[in-house]
Structures are given as structure tokens and as C-alpha cells.
Amino acid sequence: MAISYQLEQTSSESRARLGKLKTPRGEIQTPVFMPVGTQATVKTMTPEELKNLDAEIILGNTYHLHLRPGNDIVREADGLHKFMNWDRPILTDSGGFQVFSLGKLRQISEQGVEFRSHIDGSKLFMTPEKSIEIQEDLGSDIMMVFDECPPYPAEYDYVKESMDRTIRWSKRCLQHQKHPEKQALFGIVQGGMYPELRKESALKTTELDFPGYAVGGLSVGEPKEMMLEVLNTTIPYLPEEKPRYLMGVGTPDYIIEAVRMGIDMFDCVYPTRVARNGTAMTRFGNLTVRNAVFQRDFQPIEEDCDCYVCQNYSRAYLRHLIKANEILGFRLLTWHNLFFLIKLIKELRQAIADDNFLAWRDSFYKNYQN
Amino acid sequence: MAISYQLEQTSSESRARLGKLKTPRGEIQTPVFMPVGTQATVKTMTPEELKNLDAEIILGNTYHLHLRPGNDIVREADGLHKFMNWDRPILTDSGGFQVFSLGKLRQISEQGVEFRSHIDGSKLFMTPEKSIEIQEDLGSDIMMVFDECPPYPAEYDYVKESMDRTIRWSKRCLQHQKHPEKQALFGIVQGGMYPELRKESALKTTELDFPGYAVGGLSVGEPKEMMLEVLNTTIPYLPEEKPRYLMGVGTPDYIIEAVRMGIDMFDCVYPTRVARNGTAMTRFGNLTVRNAVFQRDFQPIEEDCDCYVCQNYSRAYLRHLIKANEILGFRLLTWHNLFFLIKLIKELRQAIADDNFLAWRDSFYKNYQN
Numbered sequence A, B: 001m002a003i004s005y006q007l008e009q010t011s012s013e014s015r016a017r018l019g020k021l022k023t024p025r026g027e028i029q030t031p032v033f034m035p036v037g038t039q040a041t042v043k044t045m046t047p048e049e050l051k052n053l054d055a056e057i058i059l060g061n062t063y064h065l066h067l068r069p070g071n072d073i074v075r076e077a078d079g080l081h082k083f084m085n086w087d088r089p090i091l092t093d094s095g096g097f098q099v100f101s102l103g104k105l106r107q108i109s110e111q112g113v114e115f116r117s118h119i120d121g122s123k124l125f126m127t128p129e130k131s132i133e134i135q136e137d138l139g140s141d142i143m144m145v146f147d148e149c150p151p152y153p154a155e156y157d158y159v160k161e162s163m164d165r166t167i168r169w170s171k172r173c174l175q176h177q178k179h180p181e182k183q184a185l186f187g188i189v190q191g192g193m194y195p196e197l198r199k200e201s202a203l204k205t206t207e208l209d210f211p212g213y214a215v216g217g218l219s220v221g222e223p224k225e226m227m228l229e230v231l232n233t234t235i236p237y238l239p240e241e242k243p244r245y246l247m248g249v250g251t252p253d254y255i256i257e258a259v260r261m262g263i264d265m266f267d268c269v270y271p272t273r274v275a276r277n278g279t280a281m282t283r284f285g286n287l288t289v290r291n292a293v294f295q296r297d298f299q300p301i302e303e304d305c306d307c308y309v310c311q312n313y314s315r316a317y318l319r320h321l322i323k324a325n326e327i328l329g330f331r332l333l334t335w336h337n338l339f340f341l342i343k344l345i346k347e348l349r350q351a352i353a354d355d356n357f358l359a360w361r362d363s364f365y366k367n368y369q370n
């Protein structure tokens, strides 16, 4: 198998756990946050900068790279790692989430999904087999099955049918993959907000024996309590000895709660997206740096932050750059936000190692306002 | 005096020369190219990256910084160096060029120029005294006098009147500056495309005994031959023992010709601006990286370039980033272009040191197509 997971320690007070994920391109400590590199770049950052932040693994987007530059070009470049100059592990999503987000631009059949490119409107067809072939062209270390992610809210019957189709598509992905020894393939649990469908999906997906499992279809607009409850009822059906990945979650409070329930891997555009909107993430909550109140504030974003940005620049300067639409402003806020989130995960890992995760969590929440 | 210039060597075959410019923030080798940091940032780059490229001095824009964030804020931040985290020398322009570029948005009187902000349309008034005060707030190492830069083409009478006013404004700037021992003030020779006015301007400006002289009002749309001829007739009226700065010039061929005539300092947005448009500067001429022909070109921009970009990324990847509007693409092209131009200046200095400037120039032109 391309990857293997080793459970290292479990919190005595919760289901939070520490582990090691061995991949063809090195070992990853879990829980881990994976910065998103949608278009073969984590927006604004060089690979060296990501390493400087201790990013251990990044995400690539199958849908986006298929459309542009085209997976054939990435294959000719000897894969995504070489193309973008990143030699640490890469996980690629399957394109499912993006295709289903296109709404009226797509049509689903048992075979796959017909959709129109958001770039030039051209008609394209994505199937489980095609998704795997693209991900093989990209050469990621971890591939994801091509799933259907139902919207929220959605009727029971629709979600049930969609969940069953995802199971069938998952089997087709498994059968189609060429090099399980080089690229791992993770299954995805769906089932919308219906606990019994989540259970059924988890049981049927784990029966297929993937090297790792993702929980998909959450954080799609449902209330936080509902999301956490669905996650809480899903995780117990996932095997202890495999890594668990919660897709599309990247805010501190969601990450902390999901880790408490036993999640190991996260990805989200949140830290990079809000940075480009002029927002810094801090342990006191978000700081809207572009606000006028920071015009003459010559303090760093966070007094105690050891990041390059907080060591060298003031809120006033960052506000100026953002207001003036300067690329350096987007760079510096992205830098700080990724540093913040990766450091948060390191602290959280240390708290599990010290077996005082719940106390650490409480003290974090005491400061944090979202 | 804040700065001093030492002439080190003169080419035996031309007026090209090597020198050292001592400033309150360190010594600069001349000829030198100054990257432009319009809004308190050299677009896309951190100060550390600029140092990595051996940028010795950068430019700041009085007009832009006056409008945003406001020179009062920069002063409260302890000056532009501290505000933007750059501890090497900074030269600030006077705002004259920007104000006069506003066209119908401004009105000139003997006292100064009334203009409207390009940001919010508010009415503002700039005078020689105001320009100096702003530059003192910014705390640059080299300030420029507030001049009028006539358009091309322009009638003799208009240019004569404008040139005379620039002389009067230059005197007012000199009289108004508070700390000549901390901040140097350079004079600017104007006179449009009329050799006799250039001569008159040079004589009257040098009479005022500035620590350095700029040639302004060139590269404003006139043919290359006219520009070089005007420059050629102007420079002999500038003293040997003071630095000479050609404003707004930044393409290899113009720089080489101006150095041949005895120019020491250059600034231009060209390398950073064309980068953001998807163009790389090379010793063979410009490479429009965004062109389809580079889609599958896995070579670096320049095979022999030692820069970070050429060592790590292909034309195909850079093209992808630019087409996808990714900030990293603008960063990487800016990086390569500044590296290219600064390295060109280093080679040119070496050629003067070896006293084979003309042979070096010929061999450069053999490859270079613009």
C-alpha cells in the first residue's frame, strides 16, 4: 500500500488521537491541516515558504487542474509535485465537490456527471474512472473517490439515492486505480444530515477496505450543532487503524471539536481566502485588518506571534497594503493565517500528547471569539 | 551633507563611469537600478527578497504615499523605512510627475498645482514646500525637487516657461528643506526636447549646487533617437563630481545607452509592470510567457539564469499561473525580471571596470531584440 497509518496515542478524556501517516513522500504527524493549492499553487505562497511554516501536506484540485492547465500537461511535466516544485505529499480531491457545486451547469447519471466548464462553458463529462485517471496523471500521494456531495438541505430519498450511487462509484474508482502501491485511494462517507444514512454509508464504505476514510458532505451550510452531531454519529463506524479526514473544515473551533471526536486530517481554503479579503486569524478571533480602526495601529497582528509577518510589520502597514490592493498584503496575511492554523494544530497535538486536551481546549475557547 | 558621490573609474572609450554613492543607510555602487516601490512596497516582493536580488536602493512615490496611507501615518510609523521594513536607502520622487500626469484633473499656478485625487476625487494642492514636507515625513535618504514635467510634444514657449518655473520651484525646495545633513535633495533638469532649453536648465540648476542631478522629462513618448540626443546634449553640463539620475528609464537598451553617456542612476516600473502582464525580460529580449506556445515548454525562462525562478520553475508552469491569474505567477515573473535587470547592471559595471564597455555592449546587442 502507498500509505500506512499508525495510531500513536489516544486522549483519555476524549476520542482525540495522535498518529503518523506514512506516505511515499515522507511521514506526516496527525492531526494535520492541509493548505489548499487549488490551481497548482497555495495562493500567494512559494513551496519554500510553506515548508518554512511546517506545512506537511497540501491539497490539489482535480476539477481545476483538469480544466487548467490540463492533466495531460501536468503528466508531461512529470506530475504535480515536479510541476509546482513541491516535494512533500499531495492529496488530490476527486473533483466531485466542485462539479456538484456547479448547480444548473451539471447533470448526473449513473455513468457520471455532465457539466460545463466555469472557464469557457465547454461541455465535459466526469466519471469515477475519469477522476481516477486525472488523479493518476497528477501523481498525488493520496487520491479521493469520485463522490456525490448532496446540498443542504436535501430530502431523505435524494440523499439515500445519492449515497448509494457514491458507494457504487467508490467501487468503480477502486477497480480502476492502477497503482495502489504508489497512490493511496481514500473512501468518502456521505449521507447528508441523516444519521442512519451516515451509518449505512460508513459501513458500506469501510467494507470496501480503503487505506483511509473521509467524511464528506459536511460544512455545506448546515448549523454548527447539526454538523458536529452528524460527525459524532459517523466517526464510531470508521476503523481505529485508518486515518480519518474531515473535508473542507478549517476554522479553529470546528477543527478542535472534530479532533475531539477523532478526526486526523483537515483541509480548507478558509485561512487563505479570508487573508485575501483582509482578515487575519488570531487566538482572540478574526481581526479585520482592513478596518479603519487599524489605520494608526503600529502593533503587529498578534503581539505573541512568532511568524515573519508579526515580527516585521504593523497592522497599519498591512491595512495600507490591503486598502491599496497590493499583492504583498495578500501574501503577508496568508502567511500569518497559515502560520496561525498550523501552530494551533501543533499546540493541539502537544495537548493530546500531554493528555490534557480538554483543558487546553477550554483555555483556547476562553480567548477565542468567533 | 547627507550623501556624497565618489567617481571611481571612467571608461576610456565612452563617458560610462563607475562610482560610489555614500548615503546615511550605506554605500551604493553606481551605475545602479532602483526598483520602484510606489505604494510603500515594490509590487509583490518582500524586502528580504529584494535584498536577495541585491537591490541597493528603492524608490518611493510622494504623490501616492501622500494620498494613501497619508504621510502623517508614515511619519507616525517613524518613516517609510520602518513602515515598510526596508533598511537600505530610499529615494522619493517629488510627486511632480504624477501630478502632471493627471492631465485635466490639475491646474498649475506659480504657487503650485491644484489637482484631484485619483482615488476619491478630493481636491488637493501641491507646492514645492508641501512636497518637501511630505518627503521629510517619509524620511527618504534622497528627495527630489518638485518640478514640472512637460508632455511630449510641447511648444517651445510652454516648455521654456515651465522650465523657468521648475528653476524657481527648485529654489523654494532648497530653501524649505530642514535637514540637508540627513536627507539629500537632488535637482532636476527639464527643458523638453529643446537642446538650448536643456542647456539653460542644466546651467541654472547646477548653479543651485545640489548634491545630485536628475534628468527629467525624458522617456515620455518621444522617439528613442530624440531621447538619446537630448540626453547626450544635456549630460556635459552636469558636474563630473555629482551623481546623475535618469528618471523613468528601465529597459536594457536605454540603460546601456544612458550609461555610455555618463548616467549613474535609473528607476522604472517597467520590470515589475511587464511581469504582472505575463512578460519575462531576457537577454534575448522579452518573452511573453502567457503565450500559448509555452503551454508545454518545460524549460526555465532562461537556461543560464541563476535566479530562484529559473532554477525551480518551467515556462509551462509560469504560463499556467499567469493564465489562472495566480499571485505566485506575478511574484515569480517580477522576481526574475528584477534579478535580470540588476544582474545586467552588475555585468555592465564589470565591463566598465575591465574597460571593455563598448565590446560588452556590442555582444549584448547581438543577442538582444526589442
Ligand SMILES: [Zn+2]
Residues within 6 Å of the ligand: A301, A302, A305, A306, A307, A308, A309, A310, A311, A336, A339
Ligand atoms: Zn503572525
Ligand SMILES: [Zn+2]
Residues within 6 Å of the ligand: B301, B302, B305, B306, B307, B308, B309, B310, B311, B336, B339
Ligand atoms: Zn531567472
